[in-house]
Amino acid sequence: MDELADLTETLVAIPSHEDETAAGDAIAEWLRAETDARVDRDAVGNVIAYKGATDDPDADTLAFVGHHDVVPPADRQTAGDGNAGDYVVNRRDGRIYGRGAADMKGAVAACMLAFRDAEPPAGRELAVASFVGEEVGGTGARHAIDEGFVPDRAVVAEGSTDYSKPGVTDVAVAHKGRRASTLVASGTAAHASEPAAGENAIYRASDAIDEVRGLDAPESTVFGERVSGSLAVTMVHGGETWNVIPERCEVTIDERTVPGDRADIGRAADAVEGVAWEVDQDLPPMACGDDAFADAALAAAREVHDDLGLDAPEHVVKPHATDAGWLAEAGADCLVCGASEPGEAHTDTESVGIDVLERCYRIYRAIADRE
The missing domain is CATH 3.40.630.10 (Zn peptidases)
Structure with a gap:
């Protein structure tokens, strides 16, 4: 043709x-x-x-x-x-x-x-x-x-x-769909020589990452076949200089969603003080x-x-x-x-x-x- x-x-x-x-x-x-x-x-x-x-x-x-x-x-x-x-x-x-x-x-x-x-x-x-x-x-x-x-x-x-x-x-x-989201951990800056004077946002982000690792990836059944999604932390960014306790840390999450099911990422934010969850992109x-x-x-x-x-x-x-x-x-x-x-x-x-x-x-x- x-x-x-x-x-x-x-x-x-x-x-x-x-x-x-x-x-x-x-x-x-x-x-x-x-x-x-x-x-x-x-x-x-x-x-x-x-x-x-x-x-x-x-x-x-x-x-x-x-x-x-x-x-x-x-x-x-x-x-x-x-x-x-x-x-x-x-x-x-x-x-x-x-x-x-x-x-x-x-x-x-x-x-x-x-x-x-x-x-x-x-x-x-x-x-x-x-x-x-x-x-x-x-x-x-x-x-x-x-x-x-x-x-x-x-x-x-x-x-x-x-x-x-x-x-x-x-x-x-x-x-599958794709949901890109970010966990934002907030803390309090302090001099690194006195870490107890601040709240380390990276530590909070680390705790939130542990929660994410414990979540089940989404799963569904379509035409009798199991369809498995995935969930992965793909980027971590926090701190600005070597001698300051970081007041902010961002954790990027890539989730492949499936029809009818999504991971409960919000639970990671709820479980850790000072952590919020933001959805950046959600392709159904x-x-x-x-x-x-x-x-x-x-x-x-x-x-x-x-x-x-x-x-x-x-x-x-x-x-x-x-x-x-x-x-x-x-x-x-x-x-x-x-x-x-x-x-x-x-x-x-x-x-x-x-x-x-x-x-x-x-x-x-x-x-x-x-x-």
């Missing part, structure tokens, strides 16, 4: 790590030129298009969801200085190389073509959405949700690394609540794989958070299915297999057309 590879190259070449405007313009212009869909561009730069039963108040909405922002490129991935020059794109040996090829402009291109070509059954509204700000906490997805974008079901075509087996496009029915987990949707998507994926002579895909759990978490929290039933290949996303040699994108396109079309 040369059209898919060409569209991927066009999107990948457009810088979008600091300003997603040009990439969003290209997506919106293509949708207006290639489809009869209603194409909306919101205040933050999201692109959302609808077709099918758009005037039916009882229509059920299926959305293909991606994002066109990317992480900052390596020097070798730019033809100029940051957003002043296009990204470098190369096609060789059946792959497209460039920042955002895997995560996730290739999958966005597959969604756009599947949206154009699909013939959804009566009573189904089909949408395609490409968000900004996914790489910085889902700012675009949250804005779209606040403005009313909550489809009944969504296939999030995330291209991040390592949730599918090599050579297979699996269907993720759940993913996701679990698909519609078994029929999950099974139908897997059946569609298996038909495509069987037709191509490939090993059968499976329901899997993705270890990383995506915009599916925000959509699920708002009430959409979500799955994640995209061009996930080992060791590609966010690397300075990022690439995507053209055959993988074509497989994704066929899966998305099959899901959209299914009764």
Whole structure:
């Protein structure tokens, strides 16, 4: 499918790590030129298009969801200085190389073509959405949700690394979330020659860390499989000079949350005098609540794989958070299915297999057309 590879190259070449405007313009212009869909561009730069039963108040909405922002490129991935020059794109040996090829402009291109070509059954509204700000906490997805974008079901075509087996496009029915938080220990400064005259914030932080080490990591069950989160202290910062009892110490905690469970980090703050708990970022987990949707998507994926002579895909759990978490929290039933290949996303040699994108396109079309 040369059209898919060409569209991927066009999107990948457009810088979008600091300003997603040009990439969003290209997506919106293509949708207006290639489809009869209603194409909306919101205040933050999201692109959302609808077709099918758009005037039916009882229509059920299926959305293909991606994002066109990317992480900052390596020097070798730019033809100029940051957003002043296009990204470098190369096609060789059946792959497209460039920042955002895997995560996730290739999958966005597959969604756009599947949206154009699909013939959804009566009573189904089909949408395609490409968000900004996914790489910085889902700012675009949250804005779209606040403005009313909550489809009944969504296939999030995330291209991040390592949730599918090599050579297979699996269907993720759940993913972990991430909560980043800080325990702030406050004390009283004093000269280090008289430690009893102060309250050592580092000691208080150490006591709080011991409490964290005793907490259970979150766990859940999704589609009969145990999903285990994690909890780890990742940074400690306290004190300003060698001869002063520190009056402040901060402890950074990385927690991978799971659907329905979180660690009781607040208990560590409650247990130690002078310690407060602050949540810095909370990316929600996701679990698909519609078994029929999950099974139908897997059946569609298996038909495509069987037709191509490939090993059968499976329901899997993705270890990383995506915009599916925000959509699920708002009430959409979500799955994640995209061009996930080992060791590609966010690397300075990022690439995507053209055959993988074509497989994704066929899966998305099959899901959209299914009764």
